[in-house]
Amino acid sequence: MDVYEALYTTRAMRRVKPDPIPEEVQAKILDAAIRAPSGGNSQGWRFMLVDDKKVIEDLAPLYRECLDRLFSTVYNDQLEAANKAPEENGEFLKMYRSAKHMGDHFEGYPLLFLAFSRGDRSGGSIFPAVWNAMLAARAEGVGSAITSLLMFEIEKTYEILGVPQDKGWTFACLVPMGYPTGRWGVAPRRPVHEVSYKNQWGAPLGFDIPEPLWSAD
Amino acid sequence: MDVYEALYTTRAMRRVKPDPIPEEVQAKILDAAIRAPSGGNSQGWRFMLVDDKKVIEDLAPLYRECLDRLFSTVYNDQLEAANKAPEENGEFLKMYRSAKHMGDHFEGYPLLFLAFSRGDRSGGSIFPAVWNAMLAARAEGVGSAITSLLMFEIEKTYEILGVPQDKGWTFACLVPMGYPTGRWGVAPRRPVHEVSYKNQWGAPLGFDIPEPLWSAD
Numbered sequence: 001m002d003v004y005e006a007l008y009t010t011r012a013m014r015r016v017k018p019d020p021i022p023e024e025v026q027a028k029i030l031d032a033a034i035r036a037p038s039g040g041n042s043q044g045w046r047f048m049l050v051d052d053k054k055v056i057e058d059l060a061p062l063y064r065e066c067l068d069r070l071f072s073t074v075y076n077d078q079l080e081a082a083n084k085a086p087e088e089n090g091e092f093l094k095m096y097r098s099a100k101h102m103g104d105h106f107e108g109y110p111l112l113f114l115a116f117s118r119g120d121r122s123g124g125s126i127f128p129a130v131w132n133a134m135l136a137a138r139a140e141g142v143g144s145a146i147t148s149l150l151m152f153e154i155e156k157t158y159e160i161l162g163v164p165q166d167k168g169w170t171f172a173c174l175v176p177m178g179y180p181t182g183r184w185g186v187a188p189r190r191p192v193h194e195v196s197y198k199n200q201w202g203a204p205l206g207f208d209i210p211e212p213l214w215s216a217d
Numbered sequence: 218m219d220v221y222e223a224l225y226t227t228r229a230m231r232r233v234k235p236d237p238i239p240e241e242v243q244a245k246i247l248d249a250a251i252r253a254p255s256g257g258n259s260q261g262w263r264f265m266l267v268d269d270k271k272v273i274e275d276l277a278p279l280y281r282e283c284l285d286r287l288f289s290t291v292y293n294d295q296l297e298a299a300n301k302a303p304e305e306n307g308e309f310l311k312m313y314r315s316a317k318h319m320g321d322h323f324e325g326y327p328l329l330f331l332a333f334s335r336g337d338r339s340g341g342s343i344f345p346a347v348w349n350a351m352l353a354a355r356a357e358g359v360g361s362a363i364t365s366l367l368m369f370e371i372e373k374t375y376e377i378l379g380v381p382q383d384k385g386w387t388f389a390c391l392v393p394m395g396y397p398t399g400r401w402g403v404a405p406r407r408p409v410h411e412v413s414y415k416n417q418w419g420a421p422l423g424f425d426i427p428e429p430l431w432s433a434d
Contacts, residue, residue, distance in 0.1 A: 123340015
């Protein structure tokens with residue numbers, strides 16, 4: 001697969017089939033992850049694959065608890081407003097329903113990918129590796145989506161996964177994976193010229209970008 | 218370019234030629250960056266390209282100050298130990314010399330890519346975008362390397378770049394770019410089985426991974 005096809009079509013895929021991910025595909029995902037850069041090439045990372053149904057079933061209620069907590073606290077007002085005026089809050093409701101779908105079908109993911117980091121305050125030494133894993137998954141036809149929600153129940157998460165609490169490892173994110181039920185496509189984004197500057201904050205780029213630069217056609 | 222070639226060979230490239238990066242390549246880099254995922258598709262990001270020699274020359278001494286400070290504080294003991302026993306500290310000295318090279322030749326980079334984020338505590342919503350930019354750069358033959366060093370002189374950095382200090386934007390990283398003088402290759406990494414677990418922390422994957430899975434040959 002061409003690199004641009006991977007970069008443009010690796011969108012969040014939360015609706016997946018229960019089909020298992022073969023070990024040779026798991027190997028490609030992990031081997032791509034470790035190719036990422038890290039500060040001083042420190043490689044302060046650990047990756048965990050979970051395909052044991054029992055472990056996935058133990059994590060599922062935790063994920064749902066975290067989701068409920070998020071939408072009854074941080075996003076509570078926004079959710080109430082969105083429920084009152086759904087047509088004006090389409091993007092928010094779409095995000096809510098997608099996160100909710102992950103919770104409702106958590107037991108259906110055939111593979112979970114988890115990333116942990118140490119000595120990486122900015123996230124700059126772990127998220128390129130996570131994204132590499134997701135791009136390699138895409139190249140193999142496997143969908144994925146990043147979530148850091150388990151953070152709200154991190155002690156119980158660590159207990160289920162056997163993560164030591166005294167070695168300095170920090171949970172970076174959970175990436176459920178599976179073969180998607182839907183089709184790959186380019187996700188909607190604000191165009192480059194609205195989020196990019198040249199030489200000074202607020203200054204225009206000075207060149208146009210056809211939108212999008214790459215397409216499947 | 219095949220996606221795996223990009224994932225495997227996008228290594229830190231700090232030694233580059235002064236040749237300018239054409240605008241159509243700059244466009245590809247930015248358009249790839251915005252394809253990355255972000256929490257709730259919030260896209261809380263701003264990207265800045267700097268190719269104005271004056272701005273690069275203003276940032277250069279700041280970068281060198283930050284570098285000096287890093288190696289006279291955080292890494293001071295390690296650097297002293299490494300200078301006493303260079304043969305035992307090859308990896309550290311390599312990293313030091315590479316960072317030093319960036320400082321000594323900062324004015325020679327034809328293009329700087331900077332990323333800023335808002336509402337992203339983990340880095341999970343900005344570093345996939347940064348890494349996308351670097352992968353697209355690689356696909357176009359442009360080398361790059363992440364550094365967050367300017368963090369130590371962030372107020373002066375913001376002043377030079379005109380970044381508002383009251384809008385909640387956080388500097389994520391600086392990525393100097395340029396056509397490399399050296400050759401692309403797969404960077405050394407600890408193998409997957411040393412940094413990956415299956416179902417429980419510390420548990421082996423249960424499958425072997427040929428090292429590396431991909432090669433240029």
